[in-house]
Amino acid sequence: MHGMIRLSFTLDEGLAGRLEDLRQHRGYRNRSEFLRDALRDFLVKHSWQTSSNTVVGTVTLVYDHHTPGLTERLVQIQHDHHGKILASTHVHLDHDTCVEVIIVKGTASDLAALANSLQRERGVLHASMCTSTTGGELR
Numbered sequence: 001m002h003g004m005i006r007l008s009f010t011l012d013e014g015l016a017g018r019l020e021d022l023r024q025h026r027g028y029r030n031r032s033e034f035l036r037d038a039l040r041d042f043l044v045k046h047s048w049q050t051s052s053n054t055v056v057g058t059v060t061l062v063y064d065h066h067t068p069g070l071t072e073r074l075v076q077i078q079h080d081h082h083g084k085i086l087a088s089t090h091v092h093l094d095h096d097t098c099v100e101v102i103i104v105k106g107t108a109s110d111l112a113a114l115a116n117s118l119q120r121e122r123g124v125l126h127a128s129m130c131t132s133t134t135g136g137e138l139r
């Protein structure tokens with residue numbers, strides 16, 4: 001556990017006002033906690049831009065399981081990348097549609113490539129990546 005330090009910096013009035021509006025809109029009562037969360041998000045975004053960093057994320061896939069061969073191809077891709085997949089869950093959303101959420105950990109570039117290889121399969125209606133962190137750079 002690290003100690004806290006106090007920083008002082010200057011913002012122009014427009015930017016300060018927009019940040020204050022957002023702090024209130026998000027329901028933060030503590031300005032420092034609001035700024036800490038904003039800075040953490042900035043650091044996590046940066047970690048995803050450095051391809052060799054180990055990061056954590058989720059890939060959400062929505063697909064039509066009637067598409068010939070799709071289920072098998074999605075399983076095969078995940079087996080090919082088993083070292084990057086921590087867990088996955090599958091929900092039968094309706095008669096035709098499946099939702100799968102895959103929790104992934106690895107380098108930013110490997111995870112982006114994995115998400116792309118899942119997304120480009122025919123029958124995948126939507127794929128999105130949620131980018132998060134192992135937490136290491138935030139302590």
Ligand code: NI
Binds near residue numbers: 065090092
């Ligand atoms: Ni299903």
